[in-house]
Amino acid sequence: MITRRRFLEDSLLATAAAASLGARTVAADETRPVAANEAITAAIIGCGTRGRQQVEALSRLADCRVVCVCDPDTERVGKLAADARKRQGKNAAEVKAIADMRRAFDDKSIDAVFVATCNHWHALAAIWAMQAGKHVYVEKPVSHNISEGRRIVEVARKTNRICQTGTQRRSSKAIAAAVEYMRAGKLGEVKLARSVIYGRRDSIGGPGTFAPPPTVDYDLWCGPAPKSPITRPSFHYDWHWFWETGNGELGNNNIHMVDICRWGLGVTGLGRSVLSYGGRLGYKDAAETPNTQVVIHDFGDKTIVQETRGLKSDAFGPKVDGGFIFYGTEGIIAETSLFDLDGKFVRKFEGGDGDHFANFLDAVRSGKREDLHADILEGHQSTALCHAGNTSYRLGRAANVDEIRTALADVKAHDDVRETFDRTVKHLSANGVDLEKTPLALGAALRIDADAETFVDNAAANSLLTREYRKPFVVPAAGES
Secondary structure (H helix, E strand, C coil): CHHHHHHHHHHHHHHHHHHHCCCCCCCHHHHCCCCHHHCEEEEEECCCHHHHHHHHHHHCCCCEEEEEEECCEHHHHHHHHHHHHHHHHHHHHHCEEECCHHHHHHCCCCCEEEECCCHHHHHHHHHHHHHCCCEEEECCCCCCCHHHHHHHHHHHHHHCCCEEECCHHHHEHHHHHHHHHHHCCCCCCEEEEEEEEECCCCCCCCCCCECCCCCECHHHHHCCCCCCCECCCCCCCHHHHCCCCCCHHHHHHHHHHHHHHHHHHCCCCCCCEEEEEEECCCCCCCCCCCCEEEEEEECCCCEEEEEEECCCCCCCCCCCCEEEEEEECCCEEECCEEECCCCCEEEECCCCECCHHHHHHHHHHHCCHHHCCCEHHHHHHHHHHHHHHHHHHHCCEEECHHHHHHHHCCCCCCCCHHHHHHHHHHHHHHCCCCCCCCCEEECCCEEEECCCCEECCCHHHHHCCCCCCCCCCCCCCCCCC
């Protein structure tokens, strides 16, 4: 199976993607008629790419009205407010443009809040909104660290608010059918799942000294994070690649895939242990997070392996930059396609895409979190896997290839971890990376207390479970909400 896997993986996701072309369908409930006076009023917090997508999607739903958009960048919030007014039609006049999200939380006319801020704001924005009585849709990753995710769950339960995670693949009927196929035992024993994000990202430039755009209230933008000097040329988006504000590619895109891996395997929590290796390789710039990273999660009888690559890679086909694969004793599932053990395509799981926003609105109406496809607890646990992987990486040390191979020999997992490592080394070599001159970082092997969501006998790792908050932007500790 392992030898076969080595030759199959390069083609599975590409074949699955080809089989899915044209399969995307619009959910029937996207256009369900609802009287105007029943519409749920919504505020969009964050006016970047995802905030714009939220306005576009929600404006298509008859039972939701966007009445407020918020961002500390006056240029961004002004543009999105204009777009929202255009899309709202006869309700255009009611769309407010504000800089401080607390004004939206104080507005009694707003029913639900959609959080599309930078990662470092996700938890506090969600918590403040629920404490103010709002239901919350919070984009992935739901938190900036493990402790924050648990706090969102606790506040959601205490306030009895509906809180959906923006891992929209959970609403895919085709993926749900694939998961059900595994649940029924038809894929045999499934002990390994792999999440993959291969997407080229060039240098962000710097480091240097830069000022925030004149349209940005930098104090509000930083919020819970330190008000640190800006070392990157591009202010927006590139915050993803700094530990104070982002979580690297694991938290940016890979969270979608590892969430499905966890769902399909039926595992909960952070597992028994985690180990990561990787580095920021191929160029030098201002960023801190790795552009090449592998994380191994041990759940005892099951394993999840996360892989991200930011350098040029043709590994899953030129048109495929990510996906997930489940390996069973009776077959393989890649994305929404079923393969036999020899990699021969068998069939595609049907159902198309559901509407994740509509699912959230339905749960708001019913008041039942059980109606959610991605309740905040699920989002917290999947996000926490990304944080655990990054924690291992951040506590790592420079190591040569032989040292890492030796360390991996001690890893007990349902994957040939050394083979995965050798594939990574080959990929880096193809990109001209000399690992003798710029070695990889071998992360700390961390044991986990799954119940406590802490690391065992590792003070340095536990110090990264939370952060020091900048007043007054403080995520409340347990019992303070």
